[in-house]
Amino acid sequence: MIQVKPLQKVNPLDLEAERKYYAHAVATGTVDLERLAYLIANQSTVREADCYAVTLSLVHNIMDALEQGNIVRLDRLGSFQIGVNSMGVSTEKDLTANAVKKAHVNFRPDARLRKMLKNLKYSVSS
Template identity: 35%
Template sequence: MPIKYHVMLRHNPRDPEAPKRYYPVVRSSGRTTQRNLAQKGARMSTLSAADLAAGLEVLLELIPEELMKGNIVDLGDFGSFRLSANTTGSDTLEEVKSYNIKSVNVRFTPGKAFKDAMNRATFEKL
């Protein structure tokens, strides 16, 4: 199934004087839910939709818990989750406090199987 995209005319934010150029922009075609994934997974395996949904619920609890302990959460070929932060600097080492951390971000790095699947993508212009 091809990934759909449309074309947009954009300016270069680094060079406002440069001529605008056309760029492809990937377009979402909808949204799927945890329940929908569990139902599809049940049709592809010996697990029930309820078992799969319960497994996803457990991950929703465990992944943030492990990240807050400072761990990288490695889910094999699916990928890994880690934390990063938006911070502000201080002039001296002593001035650095927790308030220098403005926000925490969750970063996802796809695993090999996930990357391989995405690298097989095809595209369709809308």
């Protein structure tokens, strides 16, 4: 069950407009790599330390592949790719690497993950 709470927001296109309330997802906790390694180990014949080491190696290799400009596809999970935000310039010739303001990671969930998102149940908390 996904907890949501009301969050009042201003309309950025019309600052004078009445503020409205929108649902905002509330995290109920965190699960880190150590916990995931523990869970995987208990669901398989692989030891927890091995699961943790493999997971850390996976993270390292995902970061390395992204730094090289690759899309990283993890079957049944989704794809990761670097995206950038940049300043606008007048002409194509004016665009340089210095125009990039910041980078972020785009994640595109796999079909099974998208299906899970469609079937979530929600409850409002205060």
